[in-house]
Amino acid sequence: MRHLLSTKDLDLETALGILDVAEDMADVANREVKKLPTLRGKTVINLFFEDSTRTRTSFEVAAKRLSADLINFSAKGSSVSKGEGLKDTAQTLAAMGADAVVIRHSASGAAQVLASSGWIDAAVLNAGDGTHEHPTQALLDAYTMRKRLHGDRSRGKSLDGLGVTIVGDILHSRVARSNVWLLNTLGAHVTLVAPATLLPAGLDGWPVTVGYDLDAAVDSNPDVVMMLRIQAERMHAAFFPNTREYSRQWGLDDDRLARLRADTMVMHPGPMVRGLEISAAAADSSRSTVLEQVANGVSIRMAVLYLLLASEGGAA
Ligand code: ASP
Ligand code: CP
Numbered sequence: 001m002r003h004l005l006s007t008k009d010l011d012l013e014t015a016l017g018i019l020d021v022a023e024d025m026a027d028v029a030n031r032e033v034k035k036l037p038t039l040r041g042k043t044v045i046n047l048f049f050e051d052s053t054r055t056r057t058s059f060e061v062a063a064k065r066l067s068a069d070l071i072n073f074s075a076k077g078s079s080v081s082k083g084e085g086l087k088d089t090a091q092t093l094a095a096m097g098a099d100a101v102v103i104r105h106s107a108s109g110a111a112q113v114l115a116s117s118g119w120i121d122a123a124v125l126n127a128g129d130g131t132h133e134h135p136t137q138a139l140l141d142a143y144t145m146r147k148r149l150h151g152d153r154s155r156g157k158s159l160d161g162l163g164v165t166i167v168g169d170i171l172h173s174r175v176a177r178s179n180v181w182l183l184n185t186l187g188a189h190v191t192l193v194a195p196a197t198l199l200p201a202g203l204d205g206w207p208v209t210v211g212y213d214l215d216a217a218v219d220s221n222p223d224v225v226m227m228l229r230i231q232a233e234r235m236h237a238a239f240f241p242n243t244r245e246y247s248r249q250w251g252l253d254d255d256r257l258a259r260l261r262a263d264t265m266v267m268h269p270g271p272m273v274r275g276l277e278i279s280a281a282a283a284d285s286s287r288s289t290v291l292e293q294v295a296n297g298v299s300i301r302m303a304v305l306y307l308l309l310a311s312e313g314g315a316a
Contacts, residue, residue, distance in 0.1 A: 003115040003124040007135045007182035020155050022303035039068035042099040049075040049105045055127045059102045062301035094120035108132035123308040131172050138178035140300040160187035168228030171198045175269045193217045197239045218256045226267040227278045257282045
């Protein structure tokens with residue numbers, strides 16, 4: 001593995017390998033000194049052309065826990081406002097000596113372009129490209145499900161037979177896409193539930209079941225319900241009547257929450273818009289894994305940085 005661009009590229013062995021290394025990395029977080037010397041002398045660049053709270057900071061924490069040097073770049077406040085493009089921005093930062101570039105960009109395919117263009121000689125990690133993919137999000141989601149199911153010692157275990165229902169703005173969601181591919185590889189059964197306007201055309205090739213009724217999905221006894229934010233920043237038309245109506249039909253409200261099993265996982269990648277796609281009670285309930293997902297994100301990002309950088313040409 002030279003880059004991490006997509007979960008579609010990951011076979012079962014590689015995916016489980018990442019989850020298992022993340023389990024080892026999680027042990028570091030429980031130590032008094034939360035640091036390993038593994039990536040001393042390596043430089044990681046966070047190249048963020050889109051806003052982020054979790055992904056950017058957790059890559060930063062992950063790189064620092066592995067003793068790498070970390071440079072944070074945000075397009076806002078940079079020379080991008082003067083007209084500098086992706087190639088020149090990436091080459092400028094890479095000229096300072098980058099071993100890995102973590103990129104988030106609004107254009108689908110931006111990470112792939114950076115990895116295959118030859119512009120820079122560094123491992124590329126996709127931290128979200130347009131509506132395409134967000135592979136470390138799906139990995140941390142799978143890790144969170146595995147940990148809730150099997151506990152701290154889950155090494156080698158897949159998600160065979162797990163029923164995962166993903167709800168909301170599938171059309172614009174890179175989280176949904178990365179989860180669909182990875183969960184399928186790990187043996188889970190994925191159901192997508194959304195208004196017809198927020199489902200992509202051409203779902204034929206996707207290994208999923210599709211539904212349009214959240215109440216029916218809630219009553220079908222799912223093991224996991226993953227709620228998605230409406231990606232308003234990617235919407236250039238009206239996809240539903242209004243937010244109140246969306247919430248009534250597609251939100252995980254208190255009534256729907258109460259109908260889920262006590263051990264059904266309620267997941268959300270964040271950021272959440274409380275009262276819209278998820279109620280405050282659902283977000284804060286014992287079923288909710290939202291903050292576990294954030295904590296596990298550090299372990300997953302440590303694992304992928306380690307696997308890509310710890311040995312010449314990558315360790316996986
Ligand atoms: N943070 C996730 C993403 O960047 C999900 C979201 O923003 O709704 O794709
Ligand atoms: N889940 C996620 O990617 O969050 P951020 O957009 O805050 O990084």
